[in-house]
Structures are given as structure tokens and as C-alpha cells.
Amino acid sequence: MSLVVMAAALFAAAPSVTPSADSLTPITIRMQAMVGNTPFQCGKEYPGIGTSGATITASDFRFYVHNVRLVTARGDTVRAAMAPQSPWQDREIALVDFENGAATCANGTPEMHPEFTVLAPAGDYQGVAFTVGVPFARNHSDMATQGPPLSLSRLFWSWNAGYKFLRVDMRATRPDSAATAWVIHLGSTGCTGAPGAKAPTSCTHGNRPEIALSGFNPTRDVIVADLGALLSRSDVRRNQPQTAMGCMAAPNDADCGGLFASLGLTHPNTTGADTPKFFRVERATATSSSR
Amino acid sequence: MSFPRPGVIGLTVVAGLAIAASAALPPDGARLDAQPPAKTTAKAPAKATAASKAAYRWQLPPGFPEPVVPDDNPMTEAKVALGRHLFYDTRLSGNGTFSCASCHLQSRAFADALPRAVGSTGEIHPRGSMGLANIAYSPALTWANPLMRSLEQQALVPMFGEEPVELGLSGQEQQLLARVRGVPQYKALFAAAYPGSGEPVSLDHIVKAIASFQRTMISGRSPYDAFKQGRSAAISASARRGEELFFSEKTECFHCHGGFNFTGTVNYVGKGFVEIEFHNTALYNTDGQGRYPATNTGVEAITHEAEDMGKFKAPSLRNIAVTAPYMHDGSIATLEEVIEHYNAGGRTVKNGPNAGVGADSPLKSEFIKPMDLTPQEKRDLVAFLRSLTDSTFLRDPRFTNPWRTR
Numbered sequence: 240m241s242l243v244v245m246a247a248a249l250f251a252a253a254p255s256v257t258p259s260a261d262s263l264t265p266i267t268i269r270m271q272a273m274v275g276n277t278p279f280q281c282g283k284e285y286p287g288i289g290t291s292g293a294t295i296t297a298s299d300f301r302f303y304v305h306n307v308r309l310v311t312a313r314g315d316t317v318r319a320a321m322a323p324q325s326p327w328q329d330r331e332i333a334l335v336d337f338e339n340g341a342a343t344c345a346n347g348t349p350e351m352h353p354e355f356t357v358l359a360p361a362g363d364y365q366g367v368a369f370t371v372g373v374p375f376a377r378n379h380s381d382m383a384t385q386g387p388p389l390s391l392s393r394l395f396w397s398w399n400a401g402y403k404f405l406r407v408d409m410r411a412t413r414p415d416s417a418a419t420a421w422v423i424h425l426g427s428t429g430c431t432g433a434p435g436a437k438a439p440t441s442c443t444h445g446n447r448p449e450i451a452l453s454g455f456n457p458t459r460d461v462i463v464a465d466l467g468a469l470l471s472r473s474d475v476r477r478n479q480p481q482t483a484m485g486c487m488a489a490p491n492d493a494d495c496g497g498l499f500a501s502l503g504l505t506h507p508n509t510t511g512a513d514t515p516k517f518f519r520v521e522r523a524t525a526t527s528s529s530r
Numbered sequence: 531m532s533f534p535r536p537g538v539i540g541l542t543v544v545a546g547l548a549i550a551a552s553a554a555l556p557p558d559g560a561r562l563d564a565q566p567p568a569k570t571t572a573k574a575p576a577k578a579t580a581a582s583k584a585a586y587r588w589q590l591p592p593g594f595p596e597p598v599v600p601d602d603n604p605m606t607e608a609k610v611a612l613g614r615h616l617f618y619d620t621r622l623s624g625n626g627t628f629s630c631a632s633c634h635l636q637s638r639a640f641a642d643a644l645p646r647a648v649g650s651t652g653e654i655h656p657r658g659s660m661g662l663a664n665i666a667y668s669p670a671l672t673w674a675n676p677l678m679r680s681l682e683q684q685a686l687v688p689m690f691g692e693e694p695v696e697l698g699l700s701g702q703e704q705q706l707l708a709r710v711r712g713v714p715q716y717k718a719l720f721a722a723a724y725p726g727s728g729e730p731v732s733l734d735h736i737v738k739a740i741a742s743f744q745r746t747m748i749s750g751r752s753p754y755d756a757f758k759q760g761r762s763a764a765i766s767a768s769a770r771r772g773e774e775l776f777f778s779e780k781t782e783c784f785h786c787h788g789g790f791n792f793t794g795t796v797n798y799v800g801k802g803f804v805e806i807e808f809h810n811t812a813l814y815n816t817d818g819q820g821r822y823p824a825t826n827t828g829v830e831a832i833t834h835e836a837e838d839m840g841k842f843k844a845p846s847l848r849n850i851a852v853t854a855p856y857m858h859d860g861s862i863a864t865l866e867e868v869i870e871h872y873n874a875g876g877r878t879v880k881n882g883p884n885a886g887v888g889a890d891s892p893l894k895s896e897f898i899k900p901m902d903l904t905p906q907e908k909r910d911l912v913a914f915l916r917s918l919t920d921s922t923f924l925r926d927p928r929f930t931n932p933w934r935t936r
Contacts, residue, residue, distance in 0.1 A: 346700065346701035347701060381682065381683060381734075382686055383733045383736075384734045391701075392686075392689075392701060392703050393690075393700050393701040395686065395690060397687040397689075397690055397691050398675065398678075398691055398693070399677065400683070428832075428834060429832075429833055429834040430832065431833055432679070437683075438679075439677055443833075443834060444834070480824075481825060487693065489831075491834070
């Protein structure tokens with residue numbers, strides 16, 4: 240039952256037939272990490288980043304995805320289950336991994352996964368929507384007993400009893416001193432649990448970006464995750480004093496404001512224009528050679 | 531046998547009822563003599579599986595209740611033995627220099643002597659290492675994190691945490707498992723701890739073994755305990771006066787440091803209610819509104835709730851004399867100065883970025899108030915606190931480094 244199409248709208252005019260798993264087909268959503276118009280690579284320097292035009296070198300770039308929906312040419316939304324594909328995906332969650340465990344990313348994994356695959360009825364899809372992060376019901380599980388893709392210590396936010404939904408680590412060169420670390424660790428904060436509860440029962444700041452991209456044809460297009468756009472409103476050469484380096488999703492950390500804006504999340508310090516956004520759609524051919 | 535006096539709450543031993551004592555130990559603020567009589571009937575095994583195995587034999591001090599153990603990590607001698615080896619093994623750090631014991635020294639009741647802990651890469655932790663004595667009774671772990679509910683879960687923080695780096699294993703779990711598998715002694719230790727397991731060396735098994743060892747670190751044989759068991763000469767007259775002061779309305783110490791473990795955050799088998807408490811003790815008031823320094827805002831850092839500013843867990847006071855310096859950030863050097871802080875109803879920081887009058891904090895606990903203690907009363911309180919040092923615990927051979935004896 241977890242694989243069925245659930246969007247009522249799709250079947251509103253059709254007989255109430257639940258498609259069997261056999262009728263679902265794997266559909267791969269391809270992703271491409273970019274920094275502006277340049278493909279992303281661990282260890283590579285990217286100039287002109289953010290409001291101060293800093294040069295950055297990244298050392299991690301990964302995020303979780305769940306709750307995938309495809310939009311048909313008719314405009315109907317079709318809920319798509321994640322296709323189990325160990326170690327990258329289970330039935331609900333996929334890890335998108337742009338780092339290769341090399342150069343500055345040595346603490347990562349050599350394996351990469353710049354895509355995720357869902358199971359949905361074959362069709363002519365023109366849009367995609369997904370949620371970045373780990374769903375609440377599984378976000379606060381015991382990492383030591385989790386299978387992949389939740390078994391990675393780099394993505395477990397131990398002191399916050401949950402996962403880092405999006406992790407981008409980098410160093411930014413400064414004209415006046417050595418490079419400084421600036422990291423993005425996005426996850427749920429403000430979590431509380433009842434005294435007897437083993438895990439949090441609620442979080443005031445879920446921090447799961449809801450992404451909806453139109454004009455996306457899975458067979459033709461790729462979703463670009465653009466670090467340049469993500470950081471466009473931020474000064475990665477500066478860190479608000481007495482807060483985490485960069486942004487660890489704290490509501491009182493002004494360094495998060497610009498990032499949250501490009502992810503479509505609310506934050507007290509949201510600054511800058513509504514665009515650009517972290518994710519955009521491009522024709523696959525334009526970037527297919529850049530992995 | 532001594533009997534509780536009015537206003538005196540604390541450890542009262544019911545001889546011969548060590549196991550059933552969990553029912554006899556009242557929560558903070560309750561009068562022991564107001565409790566129903568302790569049940570003497572033997573408890574049924576909690577689980578059918580427990581009955582089939584030899585039950586773990588806690589060697590509990592008189593009057594101590596049985597610790598709560600997670601259903602999925604029952605105590606066994608083999609797991610404790612394995613956990614002891616892991617606790618003292620520097621292979622559990624990214625650069626091979628640190629083990630759990632590097633910051634948790636037996637001679638310091640498994641705290642250390644630094645104001646703030648220093649991790650394997652030299653990074654300074656915002657807070658000090660907490661003592662581990664009687665940690666099995668704590669339903670919330672670390673200084674100010676209401677989300678840390680089990681030792682198994684908490685072990686992942688020092689192992690894999692990155693803000694700050696402690697053991698520095700983030701992203702190195704496979705290397706860690708490979709290192710552990712390469713040690714001949716571990717083959718038998720893991721096999722005994724996890725019989726029938728196809729792959730005994732796993733992260734889950736490592737943290738469960740460490741947690742099992744930590745649960746054995748029980749301390750309850752201090753001079754004060756002997757005093758409460760009837761040896762009236764076990765502590766000085768000054769310490770006896772200090773005890774009365776500690777449990778009095780004049781000082782209110784016991785509200786946050788009550789019960790057999792001298793902390794309000796406590797749980798044990800049969801307790802019925804899990805108690806987790808965090809208090810603002812008026813150490814800081816940097817803005818007149820009760821604000822603490824941004825790097826250490828206590829529970830507020832986790833919940834983002836304004837009323838949680840500056841709230842920290844009251845640590846157990848057992849062995850407190852050997853865990854200086856004090857408070858979450860090591861900002862008070864001696865017990866005498868701690869008493870001065872509380873006697874003033876809050877600390878005044880005269881200058882610098884943290885300047886402010888703690889006593890004026892609107893967020894401070896209602897029990898933090900000027901005490902007007904005489905010099906003798908202060909000395910008596912310190913004498914009482916010093917009577918809580920369990921020197922047998924500090925050198926108990928069950929807790930020493932097992933690698934040294936090989």
C-alpha cells in the first residue's frame with residue numbers, strides 16, 4: 240500500500256482502481272550540483288560567492304529528500320514512493336550526495352548519488368515536488384541502529400537528537416586573514432519531548448524545505464542544486480559573533496536568514512529578494528557532462 | 531539507625547531492603563516519614579526473557595534503588611566487561627589520542643579537573659565534563675539537553691559530535707569498526723557480550739556496551755552514607771550541622787539537590803514518575819532580563835524557548851569535592867566560592883562582556899535567594915559536601931583501565 244498513488248485528484252474522474260505495484264515504473268529524478276553556472280566539485284575554488292564576493296571551497300554537500308510528488312501534464316499531482324535502493328534510498332527517504340570523499344571532502348564517502356528514483360505510474364510528467372529532510376517520525380530515531388541512508392554519522396545531528404537534512408561545509412577565503420569555516424547544517428530545532436519519552440514529541444522549527452518545480456520533465460530535465468544561489472544573500476566571510484560558524488539552523492542566528500530565503504523557509508532574519516532559489520530546472524544536456 | 535528529622539530529607543537506609551528501597555525513596559520535597567511502608571515482596575521479573583537468563587547482580591550500596599535499564603540493552607557481565615575496555619580505548623577517537631576516560635577520570639568521579647573540557651583535537655568545549663557517578667539514575671544526560679534520554683543515545687554525541695569535536699569520529703564509523711575488529715582481545719569480548727550475533731562488532735553494540743559499563747558506576751559509600759546508616763561518628767560535627775543547613779528552608783539546597791543522589795533529575799525502578807529538572811541559578815544576567823552568555827544559554831539552546839534561558843541540570847553532589855572547578859562552565863573554582871554565590875542569591879559579574887547582577891535575574895529559580903549565612907555555617911555546608919566523597923568509588927578496581935593490567 241505504500242506504493243500506491245494517493246492523489247485523489249488524479250482519480251476523481253476515473254474508476255477507483257488502485258494500481259498494483261506492477262503498474263508502477265521507476266522514474267529517476269536527476270540532480271546536478273552547481274555553483275552558479277559551474278559544476279560543483281570537492282576541493283575546487285569558486286570565486287564571487289555571496290554578498291562579499293568570497294571564494295569558497297566546499298568539503299561536504301548532501302541532503303535528504305522525501306515526500307516526492309510528480310505533476311502530470313494535466314496538472315494532477317501524483318504521489319510517488321521512493322524506490323528502495325540500498326544504501327541510498329529506502330521506501331521513504333533518499334540521500335542525494337554530491338561529495339566524492341576526495342580532496343576537501345575526505346570525511347565523506349567515495350560513492351555519490353546525484354539523483355533519486357521514485358516509483359510512479361508511467362506518464363507524461365511536467366513538474367516535481369519534494370520535501371528536503373527526514374520525516375518527523377524517523378528524524379529522532381537511534382542512529383546506532385538505523386540502516387542506510389540514515390546510518391551516516393556525518394549527517395546525524397547527535398546533540399539535537401535528529402538528522403542534518405542538508406549539509407554543506409565550506410571554507411571562505413578572506414582578504415585579510417586565513418580561510419574561515421562556514422557551514423550549513425539544516426535540521427529541526429526547538430524540539431521537546433515529554434519526560435518519559437525517549438525521543439522528541441514536537442519541534443517548533445521543523446525546517447523542512449518544500450520544493451515545487453514546474454516545467455520539469457524527468458526524461459529531459461535535471462534539477463540543479465546551486466550553491467551560488469543558496470549563498471547569494473549571505474556573507475560567508477563573516478559570522479554573527481557568538482553563534483555557530485555559518486548557520487546551524489538556529490532562529491537567533493542571522494547568518495541563516497539568507498539561506499532560509501533561498502530554501503523557501505521562514506526565518507526572523509530572512510533578507511534579500513525572493514529569488515534566486517537553491518533549486519532550479521535545467522535541460523539535462525546542458526550539464527550532463529559535468530558530473 | 532538514624533531517623534529523618536523534620537525538614538531533613540536525604541538518604542535514609544532501610545536495612546535489608548536494598549532492592550525494595552526504590553519504593554521507600556521519596557521524590558524531592560516529600561517527607562520520607564509520610565511515605566507508605568516499603569514493600570518487602572520480591573519483584574516479579576520485568577520480562578519473560580529476563581527470567582530465562584541469569585539476572586544481572588547489581589552490587590548496590592545500602593538504600594540504593596535499582597537503576598532503570600532500557601529493554602533493548604539488558605545488563606550482562608559480559609557487556610559491562612566489553613564496555614569497560616571500550617571506555618578506556620583510544621581507538622575510539624578519530625586521531626587515536628582520546629578515549630571516554632580522557633575526560634572522565636575515575637579519580638575525579640569520572641569528571642575531570644578542567645573548567646571546560648578539551649576534545650581530542652584540542653577544541654575547547656563550552657561546558658565542563660560531567661561526572662558519571664550514578665549516571666544510571668539520570669533520565670536526562672549532559673548539562674542542559676532535555677533531548678538526551680539514554681546513555682546509548684548520548685554516547686553518539688562525544689563520538690560523532692562536531693560542534694564541538696570531542697572524540698572526533700564523525701564520518702569515520704567504518705574506520706572505527708575496522709580498528710576495533712583488528713584488536714585480538716575484542717574478538718572474545720564481543721562474542722561473549724553478543725552471543726549468536728553474526729557480526730558482533732557494530733556501532734550499536736559498541737554504544738550499548740559502553741552504556742552498560744557506565745551503569746555500573748554507582749557510588750554510595752561515602753562517610754555521609756555511613757552516618758545515615760547509624761555510624762554517627764562517620765562525619766564531623768561540622769558536617770552534621772551542614773547537613774541540617776543543606777536540608778533547611780534557610781538554604782533551600784535540597785529542592786534541586788535532594789534525594790539519594792542529590793539531584794532532582796532522577797529515575798529508578800518503581801519510581802513511577804520520571805523527574806527531569808533544569809534551573810536557572812542566577813550565575814549570569816548580562817542584559818537585566820536574565821540572559822546568559824550566548825555560547826551557554828542552557829536548555830534555551832535546544833528548545834529556543836525564552837523561559838529556558840540559563841536553565842541547567844543540577845548535577846549530583848556525590849563526590850562533588852573532587853570535581854572542581856564548578857558550574858557548567860567551570861567559572862567557580864572552589865566549593866567555598868560556590869557557597870558564596872548561592873549565599874548572595876546570585877553571582878555578580880563586575881565587568882567584561884558577561885557583566886551583570888545575577889541576583890536581579892527575573893529568570894532565576896525561586897529557591898535562589900540571599901541566605902545570610904555566617905562564616906561558620908558556610909564552613910559547615912562545605913564540610914557536609916566533603917562528606918559526600920566516596921573514596922572507595924574513586925579507586926574501585928571494577929572501574930579502572932583494563933588495558934593497563936594486561
